[in-house]
Amino acid sequence: MVTPVVSLHGGTPVYRQIATVLRGRILQGALAPGVELASEQDLASQFGVGRDSVRDALALLRGEGLIETRRGFKSRVRDLPERQRVVLRPGKSAYSRMPTPEERVEYDVSEGVPVIIIDGVVYPADRFEIYAEDRDTGR
Numbered sequence: 435m436v437t438p439v440v441s442l443h444g445g446t447p448v449y450r451q452i453a454t455v456l457r458g459r460i461l462q463g464a465l466a467p468g469v470e471l472a473s474e475q476d477l478a479s480q481f482g483v484g485r486d487s488v489r490d491a492l493a494l495l496r497g498e499g500l501i502e503t504r505r506g507f508k509s510r511v512r513d514l515p516e517r518q519r520v521v522l523r524p525g526k527s528a529y530s531r532m533p534t535p536e537e538r539v540e541y542d543v544s545e546g547v548p549v550i551i552i553d554g555v556v557y558p559a560d561r562f563e564i565y566a567e568d569r570d571t572g573r
Contacts, residue, residue: 440481448483449490455481456491460500460511467513471501499546499560512544519565520550520557528552528564 440451459465472480477488492509495501503509522528530548533541533556537549543558550557550564 440483442483447490448481448487449494452477452481452483452487452491453494456495457498457500460495465511467511470508470510473508497546499544502544515561517561517563520552520562522552522564522566524567526553530559533558 440448440455442448444451456465456471465471471477471492474485474488474492477491478485481488492501492503496503496509500512501509502512528550530550533543533547533549537543537556538545541549541556541558543549544560548559550559550562552564
């Protein structure tokens with residue numbers, strides 16, 4: 435696979451360009467869930483940039499919930515679970531926010547993944563989707 439060249443003189447920061455390339459590979463399936471990314475040093479070499487730019491790009495992807503990183507291990511593409519539906523009944527509302535540290539532990543929410551709140555119940559957004567109930571049919 436040919437690595438796209440990043441522009442050191444463009445208006446977009448280098449780390450964002452790298453994140454865009456890696457995000458595209460993840461979303462297109464070229465980097466499947468569970469696959470380890472190349473090491474930071476290897477990615478820096480592939481893109482012709484410093485490790486700090488690669489670290490910033492990986493931090494951005496981690497913040498989006500696309501990859502997981504652990505100290506001493508290579509970053510890997512997150513395995514996104516199948517989503518369950520939660521019915522939003524007429525007259526009810528839902529909102530999203532980032533989880534508290536306690537919620538991240540309690541609900542096993544990865545960094546960068548928001549939670550959805552419906553009537554005080556917390557749903558990790560990577561495992562649940564909101565389904566609006568039809569007022570006429572109740573489905």
